[in-house]
Amino acid sequence: MSLPRIAVDAMGGDEGVRVMVEGAALARRRHDQFKFLLVGDEKRIAAALDTHPGMRGASEILHCEDVVGGDEKPTQALRRAKTTSMGLTVNAVKQGEAGAAVSAGNTGALMAMSKLALRTLPGIDRPALAALMPTLGDNDVIMLDLGANTEADARNLVQFAIMGAAYSRIVTGLAEPRVRLLNIGTEETKGTDALRVAAAQLQAATGLALSFDGFVESDKINRGEVDVVVTDGFSGNIALKAIEGAARFVTDLLRSAFTSSLRSKIGFLVSRPATELLRHHLDPNNHNGAVFLGLNGVVVKSHGSASAAGVANAVTVAARLLEEDLTHRISADLAELGEARLRASNGNGGAK
Amino acid sequence: MSLPRIAVDAMGGDEGVRVMVEGAALARRRHDQFKFLLVGDEKRIAAALDTHPGMRGASEILHCEDVVGGDEKPTQALRRAKTTSMGLTVNAVKQGEAGAAVSAGNTGALMAMSKLALRTLPGIDRPALAALMPTLGDNDVIMLDLGANTEADARNLVQFAIMGAAYSRIVTGLAEPRVRLLNIGTEETKGTDALRVAAAQLQAATGLALSFDGFVESDKINRGEVDVVVTDGFSGNIALKAIEGAARFVTDLLRSAFTSSLRSKIGFLVSRPATELLRHHLDPNNHNGAVFLGLNGVVVKSHGSASAAGVANAVTVAARLLEEDLTHRISADLAELGEARLRASNGNGGAK
Numbered sequence: 001m002s003l004p005r006i007a008v009d010a011m012g013g014d015e016g017v018r019v020m021v022e023g024a025a026l027a028r029r030r031h032d033q034f035k036f037l038l039v040g041d042e043k044r045i046a047a048a049l050d051t052h053p054g055m056r057g058a059s060e061i062l063h064c065e066d067v068v069g070g071d072e073k074p075t076q077a078l079r080r081a082k083t084t085s086m087g088l089t090v091n092a093v094k095q096g097e098a099g100a101a102v103s104a105g106n107t108g109a110l111m112a113m114s115k116l117a118l119r120t121l122p123g124i125d126r127p128a129l130a131a132l133m134p135t136l137g138d139n140d141v142i143m144l145d146l147g148a149n150t151e152a153d154a155r156n157l158v159q160f161a162i163m164g165a166a167y168s169r170i171v172t173g174l175a176e177p178r179v180r181l182l183n184i185g186t187e188e189t190k191g192t193d194a195l196r197v198a199a200a201q202l203q204a205a206t207g208l209a210l211s212f213d214g215f216v217e218s219d220k221i222n223r224g225e226v227d228v229v230v231t232d233g234f235s236g237n238i239a240l241k242a243i244e245g246a247a248r249f250v251t252d253l254l255r256s257a258f259t260s261s262l263r264s265k266i267g268f269l270v271s272r273p274a275t276e277l278l279r280h281h282l283d284p285n286n287h288n289g290a291v292f293l294g295l296n297g298v299v300v301k302s303h304g305s306a307s308a309a310g311v312a313n314a315v316t317v318a319a320r321l322l323e324e325d326l327t328h329r330i331s332a333d334l335a336e337l338g339e340a341r342l343r344a345s346n347g348n349g350g351a352k
Numbered sequence: 353m354s355l356p357r358i359a360v361d362a363m364g365g366d367e368g369v370r371v372m373v374e375g376a377a378l379a380r381r382r383h384d385q386f387k388f389l390l391v392g393d394e395k396r397i398a399a400a401l402d403t404h405p406g407m408r409g410a411s412e413i414l415h416c417e418d419v420v421g422g423d424e425k426p427t428q429a430l431r432r433a434k435t436t437s438m439g440l441t442v443n444a445v446k447q448g449e450a451g452a453a454v455s456a457g458n459t460g461a462l463m464a465m466s467k468l469a470l471r472t473l474p475g476i477d478r479p480a481l482a483a484l485m486p487t488l489g490d491n492d493v494i495m496l497d498l499g500a501n502t503e504a505d506a507r508n509l510v511q512f513a514i515m516g517a518a519y520s521r522i523v524t525g526l527a528e529p530r531v532r533l534l535n536i537g538t539e540e541t542k543g544t545d546a547l548r549v550a551a552a553q554l555q556a557a558t559g560l561a562l563s564f565d566g567f568v569e570s571d572k573i574n575r576g577e578v579d580v581v582v583t584d585g586f587s588g589n590i591a592l593k594a595i596e597g598a599a600r601f602v603t604d605l606l607r608s609a610f611t612s613s614l615r616s617k618i619g620f621l622v623s624r625p626a627t628e629l630l631r632h633h634l635d636p637n638n639h640n641g642a643v644f645l646g647l648n649g650v651v652v653k654s655h656g657s658a659s660a661a662g663v664a665n666a667v668t669v670a671a672r673l674l675e676e677d678l679t680h681r682i683s684a685d686l687a688e689l690g691e692a693r694l695r696a697s698n699g700n701g702g703a704k
């Protein structure tokens with residue numbers, strides 16, 4: 001079976017066409033079966049393709065001139081869903097002209113357009129934005145929601161847990177990823193009502209392909225002891241950016257410490273392979289590509305400031321989720337949860 | 353004017369009496385006017401004092417045997433406010449037998465006991481927990497609330513801003529600390545209703561000794577561009593622990609990178625002064641001492657795992673807030689806000 005092509009919004013991102021096309025080309029160098037629908041200004045895309053001859057035959061261009069602005073309100077952008085590169089990229093997935101969409105544009109607008117065009121999966125009330133982060137362990141950790149929903153009730157959190165676990169199974173290969181709810185303590189009494197109710201429901205659920213074990217605090221996210229961290233979009237966004245900011249803070253301090261004396265400058269040069277390793281491990285481009293989970297289709301958000309290598313990662317994430325049929329996996333898990341509830345309401349919920 | 357003595361819960365913290373007494377002694381070595389009321393098991397405190405002869409004449413022991421457990425629920429601990437070392441430490445401030453209280457025990461219990469014994473200041477609905485964090489700039493940043501209130505409405509947030517600014521003026525010496533509300537974006541439309549309403553109120557307020565300029569995202573907390581970060585206790589706790597966890601994650605990665613080869617081990621040895629500088633800058637003990645703001649009295653929470661140096665910092669924070677009359681400063685600012693509101697409701701709010 002050949003992989004459906006990937007629609008790429010060539011106009012999104014801080015640097016636009018050049019980086020998006022170069023990123024797609026880079027991804028294709030590693031996976032030569034990738035095919036693309038490149039959406040945006042035809043001339044600029046064609047010019048960018050000139051420097052990547054291998055991409056020519058693997059790409060079709062869908063021309064449009066309108067672009068969603070970085071600061072534009074989602075409601076405003078939504079009105080131009082039929083004319084903007086972002087809107088047409090998402091629409092290609094809806095029409096079956098592409099299997100997945102990648103955009104580095106305005107997150108809120110991408111969310112709104114994706115929701116409107118692709119709709120949420122049956123059983124999902126709200127999609128969530130999920131991303132991978134590095135850990136001290138062997139596997140990356142997935143955190144969701146990262147900002148698609150400012151608030152989330154218990155029902156949303158349970159759905160996020162199921163969606164996050166499905167994503168984690170694909171990237172880690174684990175049969176039952178370790179899922180935790182983000183909270184300000186691990187005791188049962190901690191946090192909001194929504195968290196406590198969601199914890200009780202996940203604790204009671206049977207038949208789900210995940211291992212739930214209560215709460216995790218935000219200082220443990222990157223220890224490698226948890227595979228999926230579930231939270232509302234406000235707290236998730238706060239935690240993600242706090243981690244990014246603190247990592248940058250420490251590496252900035254390290255840089256200024258290393259340049260504070262001749263001796264430490266020499267030490268830096270000698271230990272360069274070590275600090276390069278660290279830099280590589282922390283480079284956000286290596287973890288680029290946040291996924292909107294819970295839609296009838298795969299939509300991946302590339303960071304606005306991602307490099308071509310970062311875009312290549314986002315494209316590869318989209319292809320992988322398409323190939324592994326993420327959407328269908330989530331639906332199957334939701335059906336399982338629904339049946340478990342039915343069994344429970346028929347009075348034999350205790351029977352596994 | 354001699355400083356009122358400081359009540360220290362000698363039984364709190366992971367290591368208990370020895371570290372608490374050593375911490376107090378260390379603080380006194382830097383400020384020899386400090387006097388203490390040490391609350392807890394008389395024999396163990398006396399034994400600890402034996403190794404710090406200078407402390408003898410500066411300390412009185414208040415004996416008690418009961419101790420609040422680390423995992424105890426606040427409501428449960430509250431019933432033993434009259435018999436536990438934590439309860440008696442706080443009570444000493446209420447009775448005027450000490451000017452400030454320091455404890456390394458259970459945070460929730462300390463909050464509940466402090467609130468009950470000391471009550472909130474007129475005009476403050478809820479106290480908040482505030483702490484200092486290092487930045488890339490010249491001054492530390494203050495963040496509050498860090499977990500005293502799982503939720504906060506606009507009115508609470510405005511009060512937190514005023515309390516945080518009063519604290520910041522004392523530690524930074526700035527006349528108008530830069531105050532921001534923690535949010536998931538800097539645009540006016542971002543976040544919860546409570547945040548938007550609080551921002552509008554702080555924007556409109558005049559005569560406050562602070563400079564308010566909207567929202568800050570959590571990746572900017574430690575950049576040195578903000579002096580006070582205001583948030584609800586849930587998000588604040590998530591952000592604080594995420595920063596602590598990420599800093600530890602990066603330094604752990606750095607350690608394993610440095611030990612990955614002989615070359616990098618040598619580099620590490622050569623650049624040791626640089627990495628020591630980093631370690632010192634990030635050592636939580638150097639920023640130990642979270643303050644409960646908004647009470648009729650000074651209560652400082654030392655981290656449960658703080659070293660003697662950390663406890664000494666917490667004691668010094670308590671002494672400083674006492675000396676600079678934090679409580680009175682907050683009251684004065686609240687009165688100013690009240691008068692500004694009055695002026696506004698009389699129709700001349702624009703006149704400064």
